[in-house]
Amino acid sequence: MTLFGGAALAWPWVVAAQDRVYRIGLFSSGAPVADNSPFGAALIRGLAQHGYALDKNFTFERRGAEAHVDRLPRFVEELVASKVDIIVALGYPTALAAKQGTTLPVVVYGAGDPVGTGLAANLARPGGNLTGISDASAEVTPKRMEILKQIAPRLRKVAMLWNADDLGMTLRYRASETGAQALGISVQALGVREPNDFDQAFAAMDRDMPDAILMVSDALTTLNRKRVFEFAAAHRLPAIYEFDFLVRDGGLMSYGPDSNESFARVAALVDRILKGANPAELPFEQPTRFRFVLNLKTAKSLGLEVPPTLLALADEVVE
Numbered sequence: 001m002t003l004f005g006g007a008a009l010a011w012p013w014v015v016a017a018q019d020r021v022y023r024i025g026l027f028s029s030g031a032p033v034a035d036n037s038p039f040g041a042a043l044i045r046g047l048a049q050h051g052y053a054l055d056k057n058f059t060f061e062r063r064g065a066e067a068h069v070d071r072l073p074r075f076v077e078e079l080v081a082s083k084v085d086i087i088v089a090l091g092y093p094t095a096l097a098a099k100q101g102t103t104l105p106v107v108v109y110g111a112g113d114p115v116g117t118g119l120a121a122n123l124a125r126p127g128g129n130l131t132g133i134s135d136a137s138a139e140v141t142p143k144r145m146e147i148l149k150q151i152a153p154r155l156r157k158v159a160m161l162w163n164a165d166d167l168g169m170t171l172r173y174r175a176s177e178t179g180a181q182a183l184g185i186s187v188q189a190l191g192v193r194e195p196n197d198f199d200q201a202f203a204a205m206d207r208d209m210p211d212a213i214l215m216v217s218d219a220l221t222t223l224n225r226k227r228v229f230e231f232a233a234a235h236r237l238p239a240i241y242e243f244d245f246l247v248r249d250g251g252l253m254s255y256g257p258d259s260n261e262s263f264a265r266v267a268a269l270v271d272r273i274l275k276g277a278n279p280a281e282l283p284f285e286q287p288t289r290f291r292f293v294l295n296l297k298t299a300k301s302l303g304l305e306v307p308p309t310l311l312a313l314a315d316e317v318v319e
Contacts, residue, residue: 022058022274025084027075027098029091030219032064038245039090039109042259046267067219069093069165076101086273088266089132091218092168095119099130105279107269108132109262110218112168113175114284123284131269131282133262137172140290141179144240144255147292148212150310151253151299152238155211157186161201161228162216164191169218176214198224202231213239217246225249229298236302244293248318252302253294257287291315 026033026040033040035054044054052058061082063075076097079087087104089095092111099106099119112135114120121127123134149155158180162173170191177187188210190201205213215221215228229250232239241247242256265285273279295318299306311317 020057022052022086023082023084024058024060024270025079025082025087025104026060026062027079027087027089027094028062028064028219029067029069029072029093030064030222031066032062033060033090035060038243038259039263042263043088043267045260046264047270049264050267050271052267052271065094065219067223069097072097073101080104086270088270089130092117092119092166093219095130095132095168099128103129105273106130106132107266107273107279108284109266110168111135112137112166112172116171117167120284123286125281126284127280129279131273131279131284133257133265134284134286135168135172135175136257136287136290137175138179140255141176142183143290144176144214145180145183145185147253147255147310147313148214148238148240150307151304152212155185157188157210158212158214159188159190159201159205159210160214160216161190161192161221163193163218163220165193166218166220169216169221173216176216180214192220192224194220195224198227202227205231205235209235210237213237215239215241215246217242222246225251233298233301236304238302238304244291244316247293247295247298247316250298251295252298252304253292255292256290258289258291261289262287293318 061084065071080102087098087106089098089106089108090110095108095111106129108130109132114134119130160173163169180187239252241251241254244254247254292314293316294314
């Protein structure tokens, strides 16, 4: 009878735990993250590996600033008011706004170097309410330059486009610049802060034409990606990007972290925090799997000959 009574008392708690629906704030400085977007779909798949099903035991509360960073503090207030359990922040501006605006746990992706930007005290023990996936630009720049050289053997100068108002992307650009210069490649620095600045960047390249382009991806540059694609096409310039979805969208090629792996690890961090882990004690993790994606249709339109050795290296070929 005692055992039965104890089980009866425990049962309502078990039912409540099973019926719990977690609210996850999905916070972007670009467009609100859709379920079928590259990052949204990867996060949903990652959460499914830990038993979370969208609209069954978790829901998203979405906010996207469309590159208007002045909106971010208000969006943090809205997420807090909607009683989310945790925030997944994409990009440095959103991560900073969440760090400054709430004590809720935050898992960060795509925000650059968390120590260099001041988001975390150190990678091993972040020390605040944020953890997540850190940057790997310094490690991958040599590979990106090697790929560019295979398709453009005379590569001597690369134009780098980045959002100069985003500290995370500025540090990512600097790491890329250092890596390129170490390989004897000069860098044409083209920082942009708003959509109108792209015209100035294109004019600068017209005056002093580079041999290739590297676009550092954040909300601003991604929202203007088609303009970069069109400029590269008009001048038959090879360009390399950081994320593979940009190649499927018409870019020439990308080399960067595998989004599926990265968001599987984001999901694992979310799961640990929802189960009681303290983000201050969860190390920032670095990507370990990288993918090279090549768009053959774009290569042909640019009049570029893709060496068989480079084609063989591709993890995915878009035709």
